Amino acid sequence: MPKTSSIAANAAAGRIDRRQSRRKKGLLRLRHPIPDRIFTSAGLVVPVVLVLLWFAVTALGLVKPLFLPSPLAILEEAWRQITTGILLEDAAVSSYRIIVGWLSAAILAIPVGILMGNFRLFEGALEPLISTVRYMPIVALIPLTILWAGIGDEQKILILFLGTFFQMTLMVMDNVKTIDVNLIRAGQTLGFSNTEILWRIILPAALPAIWDTCRITIGWTWTYLVVAELVAAQNGLGRRIMDAQRYLATDTIIFGTLFIGLLGLLTDYAFKRTGRSLFRWTADR
Amino acid sequence: MTMAPKIHAEAVGKIFGEGANEFLAIDRIDLTVAPNEFVSIVGTSGCGKSTFLNMVGGLTEPTFGDILIDGTPVTGPGRDRGFVFQGYSLFEWMTVEGNILFALEKSRLSKPEKTELVRQFIHEVGLRGFEKSYPRQLSGGMRQRVAIARALVYKPSLLLMDEPFGALDAQTRGMMQELLLKVWEDHKVTVLFVTHDVEEAIFLADRVIVLASRPGRIKRELTVDLPRPRQFDIVTSPEFSQLKRGVLADIREETLKVMSLGDDA
Numbered sequence A: 001m002p003k004t005s006s007i008a009a010n011a012a013a014g015r016i017d018r019r020q021s022r023r024k025k026g027l028l029r030l031r032h033p034i035p036d037r038i039f040t041s042a043g044l045v046v047p048v049v050l051v052l053l054w055f056a057v058t059a060l061g062l063v064k065p066l067f068l069p070s071p072l073a074i075l076e077e078a079w080r081q082i083t084t085g086i087l088l089e090d091a092a093v094s095s096y097r098i099i100v101g102w103l104s105a106a107i108l109a110i111p112v113g114i115l116m117g118n119f120r121l122f123e124g125a126l127e128p129l130i131s132t133v134r135y136m137p138i139v140a141l142i143p144l145t146i147l148w149a150g151i152g153d154e155q156k157i158l159i160l161f162l163g164t165f166f167q168m169t170l171m172v173m174d175n176v177k178t179i180d181v182n183l184i185r186a187g188q189t190l191g192f193s194n195t196e197i198l199w200r201i202i203l204p205a206a207l208p209a210i211w212d213t214c215r216i217t218i219g220w221t222w223t224y225l226v227v228a229e230l231v232a233a234q235n236g237l238g239r240r241i242m243d244a245q246r247y248l249a250t251d252t253i254i255f256g257t258l259f260i261g262l263l264g265l266l267t268d269y270a271f272k273r274t275g276r277s278l279f280r281w282t283a284d285r
Numbered sequence B: 001m002t003m004a005p006k007i008h009a010e011a012v013g014k015i016f017g018e019g020a021n022e023f024l025a026i027d028r029i030d031l032t033v034a035p036n037e038f039v040s041i042v043g044t045s046g047c048g049k050s051t052f053l054n055m056v057g058g059l060t061e062p063t064f065g066d067i068l069i070d071g072t073p074v075t076g077p078g079r080d081r082g083f084v085f086q087g088y089s090l091f092e093w094m095t096v097e098g099n100i101l102f103a104l105e106k107s108r109l110s111k112p113e114k115t116e117l118v119r120q121f122i123h124e125v126g127l128r129g130f131e132k133s134y135p136r137q138l139s140g141g142m143r144q145r146v147a148i149a150r151a152l153v154y155k156p157s158l159l160l161m162d163e164p165f166g167a168l169d170a171q172t173r174g175m176m177q178e179l180l181l182k183v184w185e186d187h188k189v190t191v192l193f194v195t196h197d198v199e200e201a202i203f204l205a206d207r208v209i210v211l212a213s214r215p216g217r218i219k220r221e222l223t224v225d226l227p228r229p230r231q232f233d234i235v236t237s238p239e240f241s242q243l244k245r246g247v248l249a250d251i252r253e254e255t256l257k258v259m260s261l262g263d264d265a
């Protein structure tokens, strides 16, 4: 929220602050900044309008509840899942799978990506393989993962790992490659060894971009959740949705989907905030 | 000249790529630079200025010929040379102070001596009050001053500069040129300065090397006999204009040649 700052108040000194009068006509100018307040509100207005429309359509009986239950039914379903403790249990199980799956992918993808970004030999050796594998449909790998990892949590985690690792490795490689080569040259001129340059120049230079890769890839891990919980899962947010399909419980399906989206959004936000405080130097001024 | 040369480049050539992608970037450069001399290298874009400087810096290996610094062949980068790169190339995650201190890490000085040197150089390039700022928070001219301080603080005897002021506006550029000349006079370093700005090349240097392009080689060398210390209004003197006309004509000829080559391709 922009407060009336003392800077603006002092600078005004009897003059008219044109930012006020520009506000209305300036909203649709190409690449033109708009007030923060309007920017944020716009993001709220769209979902609110959609929910109202949804409400109207269901209240007027334009579609059968089987296809689209009313928002109230979704809220009731949410309340039911919260009070019976199902939601917390599902969320805990799924979050655990997401964290372990993503983390194991990241722990492997970051060093491999860094090696590929710095040494042509590793890039030449691994890039063709990884580029091929990342186009293979993860759903098709379910039978194999069951053979390899059984039907317990390991199999779910393996699916999440496979869905994340290959993409992430290539992205980290790119993050490392796009740093300014002159930074490396400066390090060489200043007498640093290759290992020192790797740890003290290349890594910190690439770290903000790698962090962003982490943020984006964990979002993808969330999108693989339903696929991961497709087989032999007792619980989990994805499992709940698949079960609901069998009973045509549309409210459960819609609530579950929205809830996964919400958790994804929260993860994204957490990464953004942490990144901003970890890498203060990337902020202008 | 009786003094041993600071830089001696003999028949230096560079080929990039291999097989069908082979590209002769520099055909042959012979160049001798005396200690404390200020030499500018000018030429059209792509004529091999950065490549040559990188070879002197030990960052790129010459394909042919030898480069000697103080009589010793260059085998890699080293702290006898300071490098200011095209673009700023600062360590964005370190403060102004941190960037300059980092350059001293491999020196044997004590902690207080290092701190004192950093303080002195920050003062010299006029950045007092910005010790704790991050590069992102500085203007282009200020960043370039950090880069100069970082390249000088460990007292190299040879300063290699690759279009250091290319991204600056005319006024800031003028200030930086005067700052550089002052630093050069105070610290008795040899400077190899790459630029594509003819006026800048002449204003700063004792000698200007004009490179021909595709492949790179020396087209012309001229000695700048203008008195020092130089004031900025020297650029309006007849001597200066005459030097400038000569270099401009050379560069124009090279540019036209490159453009017509481009048409054939």
Ligand SMILES: Nc1ncnc2c1ncn2[C@@H]1O[C@H](COP(=O)(O)OP(=O)(O)OP(=O)(O)O)[C@@H](O)[C@H]1O
Residues within 6 Å of the ligand: B016, B017, B023, B025, B043, B044, B045, B046, B047, B048, B049, B050, B051, B052, B196
């Ligand atoms: N690593 C490389 N691999 C292949 N070709 C290269 C490489 N570096 C430079 N070249 C080529 O060598 C030639 C000289 O490049 P160089 O960067 O030295 O030019 P320059 O004179 O510094 O140009 P500018 O004024 O644009 O900086 C160019 O044609 C460039 O394309």
Ligand SMILES: [Mg+2]
Residues within 6 Å of the ligand: B049, B050, B051, B086, B162
């Ligand atoms: Mg260049």
